[in-house]
Amino acid sequence: MIAPMKSISKNTRWCSLFLLALAVSSLCTPAVAQRVVSVSTLPGKMRFDVDQFTLTPGEKVRLVFTNNDEMLHNLVVIRGDEATSLAVAQRAWAMGAAAAERQFVPDMPDHILHHTKVLEPGQQDSIDLVAPKVEGSYPYLCTLPGHAFSMKGIMLVKANPEPDKLVVKAVDKSEEGSAFVLQPHHHPIIKRAFVENGPPRSVMVGFPGGINFCFDAESCFVSFGWFGPFLDIGPDWGRNANQRGGGPVKVLGERFTTGAGRFPLRIGSKELTPQVHFKGYQVRGEQAPTFEYTVNGAWFMETIEPAEKGIGLKHTFKSDPGLVAPLHFYCDRSQYLVEASAGDWDGNWLTLDPEVATTFTLQIYQEP
Amino acid sequence: MRLFYPYMLILISALSLVNAFTAVKAPAGYLVETVTIPEGITLGVGGLAFDQHGVLYVTTREGQVWRHKGDQWQLFADGMHEVLGIYIDQVSDEVWVMQRPELTKLIDQDGDGRADIYRTVSAEWGLTDNYHEYAFGLVRDQDGNFYGTLNTSLSWAGWAGSSKWDIGRVHDGKMGRAARYRGWSFRVTPQGEFTPWSMGMRSPAGIGMNRHGEIFYTDNQGDWNGSSTLQQITKGRFHGHPSSLMDHPDFQGKDLNAISVEDYRQMRTPPSVFFIHGDLANSPGEPVFDETGGRFGPFEDQIFVGDQTRSNLMRICLEKVQGQYQGAIFNFIDGLQSGVVRNQFDSQGTLYVGQTGRGWRSAGEKIFGLQTVRWDHQTTPVEILAIGLTPEGFELRFTQPMDSQLLASTEQYAIEHWEYLYRPEYGSPKAGKIQAQIEKITLSHGGMRALLHMPLLEGRVYQIQLKGMRAASGGPLTNPMGWYTLNKRRLNERF
Numbered sequence: 001m002i003a004p005m006k007s008i009s010k011n012t013r014w015c016s017l018f019l020l021a022l023a024v025s026s027l028c029t030p031a032v033a034q035r036v037v038s039v040s041t042l043p044g045k046m047r048f049d050v051d052q053f054t055l056t057p058g059e060k061v062r063l064v065f066t067n068n069d070e071m072l073h074n075l076v077v078i079r080g081d082e083a084t085s086l087a088v089a090q091r092a093w094a095m096g097a098a099a100a101e102r103q104f105v106p107d108m109p110d111h112i113l114h115h116t117k118v119l120e121p122g123q124q125d126s127i128d129l130v131a132p133k134v135e136g137s138y139p140y141l142c143t144l145p146g147h148a149f150s151m152k153g154i155m156l157v158k159a160n161p162e163p164d165k166l167v168v169k170a171v172d173k174s175e176e177g178s179a180f181v182l183q184p185h186h187h188p189i190i191k192r193a194f195v196e197n198g199p200p201r202s203v204m205v206g207f208p209g210g211i212n213f214c215f216d217a218e219s220c221f222v223s224f225g226w227f228g229p230f231l232d233i234g235p236d237w238g239r240n241a242n243q244r245g246g247g248p249v250k251v252l253g254e255r256f257t258t259g260a261g262r263f264p265l266r267i268g269s270k271e272l273t274p275q276v277h278f279k280g281y282q283v284r285g286e287q288a289p290t291f292e293y294t295v296n297g298a299w300f301m302e303t304i305e306p307a308e309k310g311i312g313l314k315h316t317f318k319s320d321p322g323l324v325a326p327l328h329f330y331c332d333r334s335q336y337l338v339e340a341s342a343g344d345w346d347g348n349w350l351t352l353d354p355e356v357a358t359t360f361t362l363q364i365y366q367e368p
Numbered sequence: 369m370r371l372f373y374p375y376m377l378i379l380i381s382a383l384s385l386v387n388a389f390t391a392v393k394a395p396a397g398y399l400v401e402t403v404t405i406p407e408g409i410t411l412g413v414g415g416l417a418f419d420q421h422g423v424l425y426v427t428t429r430e431g432q433v434w435r436h437k438g439d440q441w442q443l444f445a446d447g448m449h450e451v452l453g454i455y456i457d458q459v460s461d462e463v464w465v466m467q468r469p470e471l472t473k474l475i476d477q478d479g480d481g482r483a484d485i486y487r488t489v490s491a492e493w494g495l496t497d498n499y500h501e502y503a504f505g506l507v508r509d510q511d512g513n514f515y516g517t518l519n520t521s522l523s524w525a526g527w528a529g530s531s532k533w534d535i536g537r538v539h540d541g542k543m544g545r546a547a548r549y550r551g552w553s554f555r556v557t558p559q560g561e562f563t564p565w566s567m568g569m570r571s572p573a574g575i576g577m578n579r580h581g582e583i584f585y586t587d588n589q590g591d592w593n594g595s596s597t598l599q600q601i602t603k604g605r606f607h608g609h610p611s612s613l614m615d616h617p618d619f620q621g622k623d624l625n626a627i628s629v630e631d632y633r634q635m636r637t638p639p640s641v642f643f644i645h646g647d648l649a650n651s652p653g654e655p656v657f658d659e660t661g662g663r664f665g666p667f668e669d670q671i672f673v674g675d676q677t678r679s680n681l682m683r684i685c686l687e688k689v690q691g692q693y694q695g696a697i698f699n700f701i702d703g704l705q706s707g708v709v710r711n712q713f714d715s716q717g718t719l720y721v722g723q724t725g726r727g728w729r730s731a732g733e734k735i736f737g738l739q740t741v742r743w744d745h746q747t748t749p750v751e752i753l754a755i756g757l758t759p760e761g762f763e764l765r766f767t768q769p770m771d772s773q774l775l776a777s778t779e780q781y782a783i784e785h786w787e788y789l790y791r792p793e794y795g796s797p798k799a800g801k802i803q804a805q806i807e808k809i810t811l812s813h814g815g816m817r818a819l820l821h822m823p824l825l826e827g828r829v830y831q832i833q834l835k836g837m838r839a840a841s842g843g844p845l846t847n848p849m850g851w852y853t854l855n856k857r858r859l860n861e862r863f
Contacts, residue, residue, distance in 0.1 A: 241735050
């Protein structure tokens with residue numbers, strides 16, 4: 001009828017043979033074309049992309065496994081239950097130096113029905129298999145170390161399969177149930193992490209009253225604030241075993257802007273953008289955090305907490321006592337209500353002489 | 369300084385023996401125990417260090433620092449961004465940590481057992497929101513300079529899910545450099561001055577320093593890394609991954625894709641030791657030197673290093689040949705409970721093994737954990753102590769006298785060697801595998817050494833398997849296999 005179908009794993013030549021075979025078979029005997037079942041992975045999720053596929057007893061299929069992930073994987077079909085499946089995997093992990101050469105397939109002929117080779121990222125392998133005559137569930141798994149905890153599926157053998165369930169695709173639920181809400185109750189909480197639509201060097205601060213902000217620890221100003229619950233840090237912590245973490249945390253409230261959108265202080269000249277360097281922060285119990293940075297080499301401390309009214313923030317600055325030039329602070333007063341404890345306004349610029357600049361307070365807020 | 373305060377978390381913890389119910393496989397005389405971590409603490413270990421009072425500080429991927437001694441656990445610092453390294457001064461007890469965005473000094477100014485000042489010491493390297501841009505640490509030299517390592521960015525859009533980080537990929541490698549100094553090691557002086565130190569790293573997940581101040585790091589298999597490696601860090605050295613060269617002054621404005629793989633090969637210093645990908649390790653962590661003065665057994669000055677994927681501990685012996693370090697790697701302990709990333713010896717010579725398996729999974733099923741490995745101070749394990757080179761061939765040294773009849777029989781040895789290809793593709797096969805023949809065997813030191821006379825080839829990894837070898841006292845080798853990375857042959861000096 002068609003080209004002989006013995007099982008081999010070097011595939012390029014085989015693919016063309018197979019295509020030829022398909023072509024021939026579709027011309028001559030379209031009804032018996034061999035079915036192809038394709039399995040790959042959910043990249044980065046330690047999952048196959050197929051949870052279950054169904055064959056009829058004795059059916060001849062080609063099982064194609066494509067490793068589209070960034071680590072090594074194989075696919076091993078076994079006879080047994082879930083416990084057998086884990087036992088096979090553990091035997092594979094214990095193979096030591098022989099594992100790689102034997103494709104991470106342990107010597108368990110009673111249990112192992114079929115297997116691909118260990119595939120590098122981007123590689124593909126296929127198995128031509130004949131489904132068992134006995135109906136039932138035949139697990140498949142990846143036997144690389146640790147993978148079988150989540151890289152597993154079922155090859156179902158059934159005489160009259162439901163046509164719409166021949167292949168059940170995996171659904172990525174790794175984000176579900178992984179929320180981990182951080183909420184201050186009695187004192188401020190600080191969390192550094194990546195944050196959605198925020199700077200990579202971020203310091204998030206949440207207060208019990210529901211005012212929160214993100215301080216840009218590279219540019220040394222408040223990037224944005226938000227009103228409501230604090231953070232879902234699940235994406236950063238990684239709440240289940242397959243999550244790498246390190247993802248951007250989620251701001252849970254409604255964002256508000258808090259000023260210039262850039263570093264607002266100038267020393268001496270308003271025109272010269274200063275060099276700023278972040279120096280860290282202090283946290284003491286119930287008190288608001290104090291950020292420290294240098295501006296053209298002069299040391300500044302800035303304590304940031306919720307404004308006393310409206311939605312916004314109160315900034316208390318302590319500047320370097322050695323400062324001799326006047327200090328200028330920019331804020332777009334058409335957008336915000338601003339109250340300053342010292343200095344004189346000229347349009348959107350507040351100018352403070354050195355003698356009053358050592359300690360001053362600014363409240364920048366909006367009406368609720 | 370008071371170490372622990374009445375209000376601190378006090379929980380019953382116990383060292384429970386795990387050898388009984390998991391498949392721990394350790395050399396005779398070595399005992400693995402599990403530290404019980406109180407309910408509610410997530411301890412994805414990123415760094416381990418002891419202070420001078422024997423308090424263990426554990427930094428975590430979750431951004432915390434825990435202090436642990438006996439049954440007690442206390443939160444020392446919180447809210448940081450993925451803390452993957454720590455250094456504690458052994459005189460002043462000052463604490464520094466490596467967070468993803470910066471090197472930070474943690475100061476407990478009011479003495480309440482909780483850090484209140486998070487002092488930024490250096491944040492000179494570039495950072496984007498690419499998950500792969502880890503920062504690892506932390507060692508310090510005798511002049512007070514810190515050293516750490518910076519991961520490349522995952523730049524290939526096919527895996528990264530976005531092309532926004534696709535900067536600095538060379539010859540279609542997967543990793544690149546989306547921000548400055550990715551793929552570099554760095555030095556930071558006590559004053560906070562940052563100097564990029566060596567380049568060409570890919571995923572340098574562990575750094576360690578020996579008593580001579582020599583610094584080594586491990587790199588993970590992937591593009592440009594045929595298998596995972598141990599390499600020595602020296603100023604200006606190029607370790608092989610080219611994306612980092614974007615930040616080297618000599619390569620400013622140059623097209624890194626116009627430089628051939630062969631030219632990069634000429635530039636790089638080959639690794640001291642290859643881990644054997646798949647067989648031994650997939651993602652090795654922190655190399656720690658046994659400088660316990662024999663309290664951890666017969667392996668003084670050797671390196672212990674774990675693997676995140678295989679949940680094992682390995683052992684490395686190094687020697688200098690033609691001016692560069694190279695050496696042999698052995699498996700040591702299998703069956704630990706989670707991925708092994710960090711190791712530290714306490715003052716008694718007990719090895720603390722810090723673990724995390726989240727995200728990549730590991731042979732050990734636990735998602736995180738802490739275990740200890742202790743030597744019983746009596747039993748001499750049956751192991752290959754070291755493999756070194758002589759001008760005639762390999763010299764094998766053992767921890768105790770071996771059965772001299774077996775030791776002298778070439779039948780007992782199976783030796784093959786191969787090359788890990790230096791190439792931009794992800795990993796390398798064991799290329800050009802060759803079975804080697806031993807010409808003759810000379811025994812010495814009462815059966816504790818065997819010299820295998822044989823011709824040797826440079827640029828190869830030798831796998832030496834002792835099939836049925838037994839000690840004179842009868843016991844088999846626990847780990848009957850060693851792998852020697854032979855960059856250079858020894859010409860005249862002795863092992």
